Amino acid sequence: MRRLSVILFCFLLALPLHALDFEVALMPQLDFHTAGEFENSFSGTLSFDFYPLTVRGRDKIGFGIQGGIADIKAQTLSDTPLYYGDLALTYLCRFHDRFVAGVQGYGGAWNFGEVEEKHTKAMSGTLFGGRIFADFYAFPELKFGVFAGFSKFNYSPEDFAKRIDVGLSIKYSFSKGIFAKNVVEVDESETDPIFPVFYSYYNENPFGSLLLFNGEENKITDVTVSVLVGEYMQNPKICASFEKIEQNEVFTAPLTAFLNETILESLLSHKTEGKIIVSYRSLGKRVTSEQILDFTALSRNSMSWEDDRRVAAFVSSHDGAANKISKLAKSIILKNPQGDYCENLDYARGIFAVLKAYGVSYVRDPTSPFSSGESLDADFLQFPYQTLLYSGGDCDDLSILNCALFESIGIKTAFITVPGHIFFAIDSGVSSEKAAGVLKDGRFIVQDGKAWIPLEATVCQDSFAIARAAGFNQWRSAAKKGEAALYPLEEAWKLYKAVSVPESDTDIELPSVERVLKYLK
Numbered sequence: 001m002r003r004l005s006v007i008l009f010c011f012l013l014a015l016p017l018h019a020l021d022f023e024v025a026l027m028p029q030l031d032f033h034t035a036g037e038f039e040n041s042f043s044g045t046l047s048f049d050f051y052p053l054t055v056r057g058r059d060k061i062g063f064g065i066q067g068g069i070a071d072i073k074a075q076t077l078s079d080t081p082l083y084y085g086d087l088a089l090t091y092l093c094r095f096h097d098r099f100v101a102g103v104q105g106y107g108g109a110w111n112f113g114e115v116e117e118k119h120t121k122a123m124s125g126t127l128f129g130g131r132i133f134a135d136f137y138a139f140p141e142l143k144f145g146v147f148a149g150f151s152k153f154n155y156s157p158e159d160f161a162k163r164i165d166v167g168l169s170i171k172y173s174f175s176k177g178i179f180a181k182n183v184v185e186v187d188e189s190e191t192d193p194i195f196p197v198f199y200s201y202y203n204e205n206p207f208g209s210l211l212l213f214n215g216e217e218n219k220i221t222d223v224t225v226s227v228l229v230g231e232y233m234q235n236p237k238i239c240a241s242f243e244k245i246e247q248n249e250v251f252t253a254p255l256t257a258f259l260n261e262t263i264l265e266s267l268l269s270h271k272t273e274g275k276i277i278v279s280y281r282s283l284g285k286r287v288t289s290e291q292i293l294d295f296t297a298l299s300r301n302s303m304s305w306e307d308d309r310r311v312a313a314f315v316s317s318h319d320g321a322a323n324k325i326s327k328l329a330k331s332i333i334l335k336n337p338q339g340d341y342c343e344n345l346d347y348a349r350g351i352f353a354v355l356k357a358y359g360v361s362y363v364r365d366p367t368s369p370f371s372s373g374e375s376l377d378a379d380f381l382q383f384p385y386q387t388l389l390y391s392g393g394d395c396d397d398l399s400i401l402n403c404a405l406f407e408s409i410g411i412k413t414a415f416i417t418v419p420g421h422i423f424f425a426i427d428s429g430v431s432s433e434k435a436a437g438v439l440k441d442g443r444f445i446v447q448d449g450k451a452w453i454p455l456e457a458t459v460c461q462d463s464f465a466i467a468r469a470a471g472f473n474q475w476r477s478a479a480k481k482g483e484a485a486l487y488p489l490e491e492a493w494k495l496y497k498a499v500s501v502p503e504s505d506t507d508i509e510l511p512s513v514e515r516v517l518k519y520l521k
Contacts, residue, residue, distance in 0.1 A: 023051075045066055068083075184278050191296075203258045205495075216247060325510070329351040425455065432446045
């Protein structure tokens, strides 16, 4: 018996801790003696059981260490305790989420103490027996059950006792209770870098996905998956919910987050720690687990071009520096109308002249993913105030600035993209039906009931006529090949809301009116 105990102990030590399902069982029982001159009596068994082996999905094979005390009573004896202990081998059959049945065999030793007043000697021997049982899961860690069994207490020259046992049991699993580990966990994760300018976009649109696995031994219900990026969120955001997930089922959750504006303070790319919170009900018990997942937050000037409409997020009509430029242009045009065939063209001439007088110029960026066609790479885009501070930028920077200037004085704009290039268009203010009669040079685009006037932003140090001609010619050439697209900002903002940063209200030195009038004429 001692050798068997040592072997069992060594086997358990060799198993990984996460494989052990350890529970304790209390089993009060009624004993019916079939051999030996003993009255029927009550006894109780305390069992410590380990279930390291899982077979057939969720059936288990386990080993146990048991001990108990029985109240032995006969005509010649007063109530006298009989102590016993044994090792058990158990097979559990989990045939339902809440029900399990099993069979157990055990063998060990017993001891009956000396009773001096009756002149009986101490006795001991071996015992063997078995039981069948059925348990009900009240909670994942707590079971109630019934059992029936048979025990034989061996002694020489004849058996000391034989008995049939029936009883109730209560079992508590430490591995599912006190020492419970995450069993519904992230199996795989795929996350995109977080672009600060899209912080509101991520509330409804995913920046990644999670593959999760239900490792519980039963189905789970009322499942929610939440994310918390502590650096930029106050509360977790539920990004997915499921009514029911079956045992061993793999399920996918999109990653969305309600980020706050503080992420716009991110000037450099960096890692930020997040939590994935999974909450569910398992057999009526609410279970919540957390796992750490790192995300990459890029700088606020970063953007990728998989959707050209994304650039709209950089165009804010509330950009302080841009507003100073547009107001100057508008006031000059109001005092010095140009007599164009539509009012918006007058304002366009004024804005073009102010930017030229200010000294804004085109600076080519050879590393731009947009011009190279690498749409998934992160590009560096300037906010309107930055282009004014730097007095220049590439095609996307200058288009962003111009759109912000026109939007700030109430003129609708659109981005135009052709292979490797972006420029912009303004709403002429003339309906599509009247456009041909008003814009007689034919340099306009009809879309969504509006007549759009394309303008090339990179020729900011040339004449306004060149900007008009270059813009229209590029559109016409690419449109013939089906490679041109026009995106009104009013529509793009519905998905990619405009972002403005506090630094935009910066002081800039405006050009003199005389200098602007020089370029205007």
